[in-house]
Amino acid sequence: MPDLSTKPKKKPDPKDLADPKLRDKHSNDQYGYTSAGTDERNKLFYYGIKPTDVYQGAIADCYFVSALAAVAAEAPDLIKNGIVDNGDNTYKVRFFRKKDYWSSTYESTWVTVDGDLPSRAGSDSPMYAKGQKTRTGGRELWPGIVEKAWAEFKGGYNEMGEGGSTAGALEALSGSRVSYSSTDTTPEDTMWLKLRKATVNDQAMAAGTRGKDEEALYKGTNLYPWHAYTVLGAYEKGSGKNRKRIVKLRNPWGRVEPGQDGKDDGIFELTLEDFMKFYSSVNIANM
Incomplete structure (x- = not known):
């Protein structure tokens, strides 16, 4: 018989990490972060990983989002294995970079962010990259989580959201x-x-x-x-x-x-x- 005295493991309390700075034009009281990661309607992955999961938002990072969708189309497992749900509203996201300028070898760099995503005040819909809608009334989180990690990696949404290198994004992903x-x-x-x-x-x-x-x-x-x-x-x-x-x-x-x-x-x-x-x-x- 099963041991009924065994208590289920308590889910860790959600962590709240420092968030990357929003774009300069969004650095006012009309914008902020919504607790997307703790909203049970949202799922990290829901319909698998496809290019049609990825939607660019109100930020000029088409170079990154188009690259993200491209990798999702051809190597979905690369994306899935590159996002670790820590179970406490934080996620580790993997990017790659060369060991040095002349190197042909890439090494993994892991960036940790929480599940809060940029939004307009009073809205629970992500303002920047967003995922496919789910039948639970929410959205897939992974596109917004990866984009947030990229912003953290680059120093903020302003630094990564005014255009950039598609080649660099493809390489990193x-x-x-x-x-x-x-x-x-x-x-x-x-x-x-x-x-x-x-x-x-x-x-x-x-x-x-x-x-x-x-x-x-x-x-x-x-x-x-x-x-x-x-x-x-x-x-x-x-x-x-x-x-x-x-x-x-x-x-x-x-x-x-x-x-x-x-x-x-x-x-x-x-x-x-x-x-x-x-x-x-x-x-x-x-x-």
Whole structure:
């Protein structure tokens, strides 16, 4: 018979760690932190780990969120194993960095944060990166937790939220060397081979549009200049003369895309020709 005298272990009291400083524009009484980690409606992981779990919030870190979604698409276990729930409202998150500038070897760095996430005053909805909604009326926490750890790693939300390096984010999340290719100097056929190889080998990819000095190019396209997108794959569609080379992408906002598929989920396809026209570069993690 089971030992009924054994008492269940008491859950540790939640810890409240110092939080990274919010963006300068949010450093006032209208903004703060909500106790997302202790809200039982929220789950660290709920529907598994997918690129569609990740939504960029009110901060200019598309470079990081698009990279996070890219790694979620190709190596979900890398994300899952890189987040440790300590059971006390704190989480350890793993990033990678080179041992030194010239090194090809990466070492793990663990950053500990609590489950409080940035929000507007009076709201329990995360203001920056947020996860997929759950059937329990909450959200998945892992995107916001990883982003918060990145802010802690970089010195604050202001330091990581005014643009940044997609290659650096991919490197830190994947622990892999990242290759950069410019669409202006890479022939179309060569770019296609790179994209196809990365697709077949399950390598995380992200692409950036051109600068705001070419803003007119994007008018009416539902694409945005100076913005990073997750590349979800490259493949051919059609046959014979109708065969086209296609690049599939996702807007880290989780909405707004070219085309009219009726979903407005941020996922869309472009021909390779249009991809080369609207995007300036691709970063591929050699995972």
